Amino acid sequence: MRIDEARFREDFEELAAIGATPEGGVNRPSLGDAHLAARAWFLERAQAYGLETRVDAAGNHSAVLPADGPTLLLGSHLDSVPEGGRYDGALGVVAALHVLVALRGTELPCALEAIDFTDEEGTLVGLLGSEALAGALRAEALLSPRGGRDALLAGLARAGLREDELAGASRDPTTFAGYLELHIEQGPRLERDGAQIGIVTAIVGSRSLVFGFRGVSGHAGTTPMDGRRDAGLAAAAFAVAANTLVVQDFPGCVATVGEMRLEPGGFNVIPDSARVSIEFRSPETAQLDALETALRRQAGEAAERYALDVDATVVGRWEPAALDPGVRGAIARAAAELGLAAIELPSGAGHDAQALAAVTPSGMIFVPSAGGVSHQPMEHTSWQACVDGANTLLHATLELCAVYAARGA
Ligand code: HGY
Ligand code: MN
Ligand code: MN
Numbered sequence: 001m002r003i004d005e006a007r008f009r010e011d012f013e014e015l016a017a018i019g020a021t022p023e024g025g026v027n028r029p030s031l032g033d034a035h036l037a038a039r040a041w042f043l044e045r046a047q048a049y050g051l052e053t054r055v056d057a058a059g060n061h062s063a064v065l066p067a068d069g070p071t072l073l074l075g076s077h078l079d080s081v082p083e084g085g086r087y088d089g090a091l092g093v094v095a096a097l098h099v100l101v102a103l104r105g106t107e108l109p110c111a112l113e114a115i116d117f118t119d120e121e122g123t124l125v126g127l128l129g130s131e132a133l134a135g136a137l138r139a140e141a142l143l144s145p146r147g148g149r150d151a152l153l154a155g156l157a158r159a160g161l162r163e164d165e166l167a168g169a170s171r172d173p174t175t176f177a178g179y180l181e182l183h184i185e186q187g188p189r190l191e192r193d194g195a196q197i198g199i200v201t202a203i204v205g206s207r208s209l210v211f212g213f214r215g216v217s218g219h220a221g222t223t224p225m226d227g228r229r230d231a232g233l234a235a236a237a238f239a240v241a242a243n244t245l246v247v248q249d250f251p252g253c254v255a256t257v258g259e260m261r262l263e264p265g266g267f268n269v270i271p272d273s274a275r276v277s278i279e280f281r282s283p284e285t286a287q288l289d290a291l292e293t294a295l296r297r298q299a300g301e302a303a304e305r306y307a308l309d310v311d312a313t314v315v316g317r318w319e320p321a322a323l324d325p326g327v328r329g330a331i332a333r334a335a336a337e338l339g340l341a342a343i344e345l346p347s348g349a350g351h352d353a354q355a356l357a358a359v360t361p362s363g364m365i366f367v368p369s370a371g372g373v374s375h376q377p378m379e380h381t382s383w384q385a386c387v388d389g390a391n392t393l394l395h396a397t398l399e400l401c402a403v404y405a406a407r408g409a
Pocket of ligand 1 (some may be wrong): 120121122348349350351
């Protein structure tokens with residue numbers, strides 16, 4: 001059995017045109033107009049294929065192929081990072097839809113649900129929809145989210161969602177048969193190893209913090225260089241020190257300063273405020289703890305060196321997740337049935353699967369990213385790889401249904 005390649009490509013290209021950027025990527029930050037248009041498109045296509053559709057209290061959008069028995073969730077996300085690529089998330093959602101399309105009329109022991117999760121990328125909160133569905137959404141995550149509380153409230157309002165109802169999206173995990181996600185690797189490993197399919201073993205954990213440095217503003221021309229309390233200088237020193245710390249002392253971890261905001265922001269004014277957004281990742285919780293402690297200490301040292309005050313706000317915490325050996329086996333069998341070369345590998349990117357893994361057996365299928373590039377318009381995966389991934393998702397779905405049926409027999 002195979003997905004309908006022509007329709008799959010037609011739908012993928014149509015979706016890629018929503019929020020398309022001149023550089024060939026997409027710009028669909030969560031709950032912005034382009035993202036909401038993509039979600040409306042998804043529901044329209046599902047209904048055109050004769051599938052049931054549903055939107056839950058967290059805004060998760062689903063197409064459903066009903067059956068007696070538990071639901072096998074096939075998901076990913078339609079939101080993107082700012083100025084992102086057309087494959088990240090979108091490939092998994094369109095492929096999931098086409099698995100349901102291919103299986104219409106087939107008697108299955110499990111219901112199938114293709115789901116687009118709200119705000120996977122964390123331009124507002126991060127894994128918002130998948131954590132809500134998994135019953136793991138913490139109220140405090142909404143109070144100081146990494147995209148800012150005002151942006152979150154504005155996004156919820158645009159989407160017609162209510163903050164106090166988001167947690168209502170949680171579902172009884174015993175109603176799930178499992179979770180499968182097709183996604184681009186976003187790294188260089190598959191291409192380098194000449195593998196067509198990646199069977200993901202685990203997903204990194206990550207944390208996002210904002211360090212606020214406060215000094216004294218002043219005239220850039222008349223204030224002597226010594227004795228300044230320049231918040232910008234401390235921010236820059238901290239960013240370099242954080243990078244050196246991870247490279248030298250935390251192998252296997254990564255850290256990124258993705259945003260630095262100096263205020264008041266004039267050429268001729270010494271900045272008295274610097275807001276440094278840093279995100280760091282590790283496959284091990286203990287390493288995340290140690291790295292967080294070390295970064296907090298470094299921020300304090302930078303503040304002391306430039307006679308500043310500093311505070312830290314945690315704006316996101318996602319734990320590492322191991323993926324299910326049974327689901328990994330089903331993906332391996334699916335790849336073998338299709339004659340595709342597969343390897344096992346961990347994910348350095350975060351995914352909705354790490355929220356679902358806490359409540360139901362979950363697995364991920366990777367396809368190669370050209371040059372390992374992602375989160376920018378040059379992100380590319382060959383069309384053949386997209387089709388191979390979608391067919392592997394289809395066969396892994398059938399494998400998991402067979403496992404469920406055998407268990408129930
Ligand atoms: O940031 C990530 O790792 C993912 O793309 N959301
Ligand atoms: Mn993604
Ligand atoms: Mn992403």
